[in-house]
Amino acid sequence: MQDTYTSRLSDQTALPKIDHDLRFLMDAFAEVLREIGEDAVADRLPWPPGNNGDVSLDLSAVNAWPDDPADPVVERCVEARSVAFQLLQQAEENALAQSRRQVESQGPLEADSGSWEHVLARLARDGWTQEEIAAALARVRVEPVLTAHPTEAKRASVLHHHRVIYRLMVDSENTMWTPGERDSLREETKAALERLWRTGEILLEKPTVQGELGIVLYFLGEMFPQTLPWLNRRLETAWRRVGFDPALLNDPTHRPTVTFGDWVGGDRDGHPLVTPDITAWTLDQLSARAIENLRDRLGRMAAGLSLTLSRQVVPPALTRRLTRMAQDLGPAADEAFNRNRGEPWRQFVNMMILALPDPSGPPAPGRYRRARELLADLEVLADTLVALGARRLADRDVGPVHAMVRSFGFHLATLDVRQNSAFHDRAVAQLLAAARMEDADFARWDEPRRVDLLNRELASPRPFMHDGTRAGAEAASVIGCLRVLAQRVDERGPDGLGALIVSMTRGLSDLLAVYLLAREAGLLTYPDGVAVCPLPVVPLFETIEDLENAPEILEAFLDHPVTRASLEAQRRDAGTDRPTQQVMVGYSDSGKDGGLVAAQWGLFRAQSAMVRVANRHGVRLRVFHGRGGTISRGSGPTHRFVRAQPPGAIDGDLRLTEQGETISQKYANVVTAAYNLELLTAGTLNATLRAARPRDDHGLPPIMDRLATDSRKRYRELLDADGFMSFYAEATPIDVIESSRIGSRPARRSGQRTLEDLRAIPWVFAWSQSRFLVSAWFGIGTALLTLRESDPEGFERLAACKRATITWPPLHYLISNAATGLASADRDIMTRYAGLVRDTEVRDRLLGLILEEYDRTQAALEAIYQGPLAEKRPRVNRVLALRGPALEPIHARQVQLLEIWRDLRADGREHEADRWLPSLLQTVNAIAAGLGATG
Structure with a gap:
């Protein structure tokens, strides 16, 4: 479920609006269906007229579908439900946005937990001065990193139609429309709904990386540039409303910085389609869109800065810079200089436009090489306007462009390159074999031997071979990609190039191997005889065991001379006061490996320990959170997630992944996007300042250790x-998900049909579809009840802390997420899917185990909440109650089709089975839409 579904705003403002908007959309959709001859489908839409918000209404009539699985009406009913769930999501999104506006217009928004006003007011109340808060704001940097693998179940065209419908719903609320205009808007909404219906959601072909990048470019190049000014205004409004001096925000560098990252085109882990050419193409596409946006924005600014010589004296600084730019740009500058004679500020902006780099070619004389050069010119422009007394123009015209360049630069988003440590091992082994080294099986060497070889090789700039790409397939892939990055650094510097991330980091050698491969590609330099890498090498700790070993590995890595030299070089280039080491922590594989409690507590413990390691080395730790869109993969209310991080883990900096459907849920519309970015930036400010005042953990860490273990x-x-994989394979639609076309990347890392090889995303997706969701709650019930039995006082201390007004955030976040995960599971639907397991002994034994733990978890959580969860958590209950009855017939159809499809495949009738696959995929899409999440 989306974070906003459980907003702390009053139900009194949001719920009537949800009902009103949902009725408007569903009535329009039903009319469209009837007008195009789909009466049978329209009759079976959920939430029929007369519901009036009564979620307990009997839906037996609209859930009465034909029994024949081949009846086309059934398939169209499934698709209509999928559309209906999307419309419900849009109604909820709009209602929550409007309710926030209503509350803000009527009084303080401090009640909106996590908002700018809430955070600023609480900080002021707790003793921080406005000057201290303003100084901390300048340190805040938030970087959402967009990924596409493989969770987004909707086509790009479908996303577009949903955005149009949302915009029309918002437009229809304007009270200025005449009745005729309002009718016209309704007809436009119906036209958009008809386009959506006629488009369909099933992808006929597996998407390409290029297609996935197209979706990401929409958000990076269009939505976020529109959103950031809204975010800035939200901060300014909150700043004034809490009584702070607006002058403290005048300098644009005293604002939080929001930048963006991208994994599409750079994430190579188990993704054979991400070739060096694709990575180079991705970098070019990102740069081209960034330059295009800047050229447009600078052009609009130039049109406004029509200040003439007849009204003001030109400051010498502007004249000097104009003259220098004209000389550097040569004859090409003549037209730009002569275009607006007598308007020097406009001429200056024309020169900036001319000096923008060509994203498809090498640097040219007089052109900007790095975005910091454009920022310097914008600061000259602003300073000369302030010198005239035109601060308003500096703030309103130049300030937004300055902020845009800080956020997007010439690259739009930083592209990370991720690869698995095992893949690197094979690449190194191929280099050793090509160099005719005996026993080249690098992967089988013990850690001391691996580190010894890497240290000896890194001491020399001499590569193994002049063309390492001929050593083998893995070597060619890695070295080819790193050569693309090396060329980019040589031509344009490191801007736009993110981290070299090593999945499944198990030891120091996994990180040093990247340095060695970088040497082979020409990315490493030896300025003072010590190897230096211009890009950060970042460990990714994913499993529970990896998280436990993370501090020791980080200690050894920070001790290494190549790391120390590289961090110092990166610090100088960035102009920061301390070197920064980025570390990525994985929520997906840790949750898959150990379950919710062990994963979340293991992440907390690992981060705390790594902060101490970094501090000992004088290094600032930048934690990169690899979160997914579901509770099992680290999702949860954004403001609570940020609060739950250990002290020091967010030191002015928050980097996290936004994956799949989460991107469109959070960022498809400007108001919602601004609010979600506000939760991240305000939360980062709050965590940064409060880290100096450690919060009371109520003596709970030892209890949490026990809970995690049990x-x-x-x-x-x-x-x-015994038999677990058989149960999982048959009681969930994992085989359908692996046959789907919802992501360009394979569901398994190497194609082996083992639990270890299965990615965490489809693992969670399959459990979600069959409503088990075991990775979101399984195990916590036994752990809590064991604690209550063996240590009643400890259990009561934990429960009292959860219930208290002022709680320990890590505990609150964990228990709340487990309760939501359990509420999303459904005992009856689990049992129905378990009926697909053919081995009755395996079925009964494992289903019994799951249902037993389900009952234990419910009992334990109700003991903490002191009552039924549905009563104690009414917002979550309402969200699920709206969706649950409407999902029932889709689950029933999926189970029916799974049985047919699997029987045909087992009989070798693959051609007949393939005819049922689109219908199965439609049920997958519809259930994902209903639950608001895939993997």
């Missing part, structure tokens, strides 16, 4: 049980 033990009892 919960993981119980969770592994399920995963390690």
Whole structure:
């Protein structure tokens, strides 16, 4: 579920609006269906007229579908439900946005937990001065990193139609429209709904990386540039409303910085389609869109800065810079200089436009090489306007462009390159074999031997071979990609190039191997005889065991001379006061490995320990959170997630992934996008300042250690049980998901049909479809009840802390997420899917284990909440109650089709089975839409 669904705003403002908007959309949709001859489908739409918000209404009539699985009406009913769930999501999104506006117009917004006003007011109340807060704001940097693999179940064209419908819904609220104009808007909404219906959601072909980048470019190049000014205004409004001096925000560098990252085109882990050419193409596409946006924005600014010589004296600084730019740009500058004679500020902006780099070619004389050069010119422009007394023009005209360049530069988003450590091992082994080294099986060497070789090789700039790409397929892939990055650094500097991320980092050698491969590609330099890498090498700690070993690995890595030299070079280039080491932590594989409690507590412990390691080395730790869109993969209310991080883990800097459908849920519309970015930036400010005043942990860490141990033990009892993989393969639609076309990347890392090889995303997706969601709650019930039995006082201390007004955020976040995960599971639907398991002994034993833990978890959580979860958590209950009855017939159809499809495949009738696959995929899409999440 989306974070905004459980907003803390009053139901009194949001719920009537949701009902009103949902009725408007559903009535229009029903009319469209009837007008095009789909009466049978229109009759079976959920939430029929007369519901009036009563979610307990009997839906037996609209859920009465034909029994024949081949009846086309059934398939169209499934698709209509999918559309209906999307419309419900839009109604909820709009209602929550409007309710926030209503509350803000009527009084303080401090009640909106996590908002700018809430954070600023609380900080002031707790003793921070406005000057201290303003100084901390300048340190705040937030970087969402967009990924596409493989969770987005909607086509790009479908996303477009949904955005149009949302915009029309918002437009229809304007009270200025005449009745005729309002009718016209309704007809436009119906036309958009008809386009959506006639488009369909099933992807006929597996998407390409290029297609996925097209979706990401929409958000990076269009939505976020529109959103950031809204975010800035939200901060200014909150700043004034809490009584702070607006002058403290005058300098644009005293504002938070929001930048963006991208994994599409750079994430190579188990993705054979991401070739060096694709990475180079991705970088070019990102740069081209960034330059195009800047050229347009500078052109609009130039049109406004028509200040003439007849009204003001030109400051010498402007004249000097104009003259220098004209000389550097040569004859090409003549037209730009002569275009607006007598308007020097406009001429200056014309020169800036001319000096923008060509994204498809090498640097040219007089052109900007790095965005910091354009920022310097914008600061000259602003300073000369302030010198005239035109501060308003500096703030309103130049300030937004300055902020745009700070956020997007000449690259739009930083592109990370990620690869698995095992893939690197094979690449190194191929280089060793090509160099005719005995025993070249690098992967099988012990850690001391691996580190010894890497240290010896890194001491020399001499590569193994002049063309390492001929050593083997893995070597060619890695070195080819790193050569693309090396060329980019040589031509344009490191801007726009993110981290070299090593999945499944198990030891120091996994990181040093990247340095070695970078040497082979010419990315490493030896300025003072010590190797220096211009890009950060970043470990990714994913499993529970990896998280436990992370501090020791980080210690050894920061001790290494190549790392120290590289961090110092990166610090000088960035102009910061301390070197920064980025570390990525994975929520997906840790949750898959150990369950919710062990994963979240393991992440907390690992981050705390790594902060201490970094501090000992004088290094600032930048934690990169690899979160997904579901609770099992680290999702949860944004403001609570940020608060739950350990002290020091967010030191002015928050980097996190936004994956799949989460991107469109959070950022498809400007108001919602601004609010979600506000939660991230305000939360980062709050965490940064409060880190100096450690919060009371109520003595709970030892109890959390016990819970993590007991919960993981119980969770592994399920995963390690005899027949588990057979149960999972048959009781969930994992085989359908692996046959789907919703992402360009394979569902498995190497194609082996093992639990270890299966990616966490489809793992969670399959459990979600069949409503087990075991990775979101399984194990916590046993752990809590064991604690209550063995240590009643400790259990009561934990429960009291959760119930208290002022709680310990990590505990609050964990218990709330587990309760939401359990509420999303459905005992009856689990049992229905388990009926697909053919081995009755395996079915009964493992379903019994799951249902037993389900009951334990419900009992334990209700003991903490002191009552039924549905009563104690009414917002979550309402969200699920709206969707649950409408999902029932889709689950029933999916189970029916799974049985047919699997039987045909088992009989070798693949051609007949393939005819049912689109219908199965339609149920997958519809259930994902209803639950608001895939993997």
